[in-house]
Amino acid sequence: MSQTLIVLQYKVRSRLLTAGACLAIMATSFSAQATLGGDGASVIADQSALHATMKITTEANYTDYALTQPDGVVVHEFVNPSSHVFEVTWAGKAHRPDMSQILGSYVSRFQGQGKVSRPTSRRADRVDPDLEIHSAVRNRYFSGTAHIPGLLPENMSAPIRVPAEVK
Helix, strand or coil: CHHHHHHHHHHHHHHHHHHHHHHHHHHHHHHCCCCCCCEHHHHHHHHHHCCCEEEEEECCCCEEEEEECCCCCEEEEEECCCCEEEEEEEEEECCCCCHHHHHHHHHHHHCCCCCCCCCCCCEEEEEECCEEEEEEEECCEEEEEEECHHHCCCCCCCCCCCCCCCC
């Protein structure tokens, strides 16, 4: 009888440890997203999620992480000196990147909730005091930019304009 109890206790502990490990992994993966407004040190998580190659360019006021997906869609994540993603841009043929990955909690505002046209239209703009989004589609070429004005680096009054990159 006591051996049965020991085996049952072992199975329960094993399942609890497995469940705890799964929860820890999930929590880590959710907190590691380098979304708009998020921590810049986790841009690697976006690179992995988007299956992209990365090119890093350092400027005086910011660092540009250019993530290129295998199908040619390019996402730029701009990180200020305080290590926050203050702007993201995207451009590519046939589709947008995973917008929930790069916009994080701001994705619902991008998806047309509130006072902006749907992003599937040719042009969608949303300008609020805490968020500015511009998105366009022309000949199946998707491009856009989103930034948080309050996170712009010092001595910058406007977002960065990235030239279109077509692969």
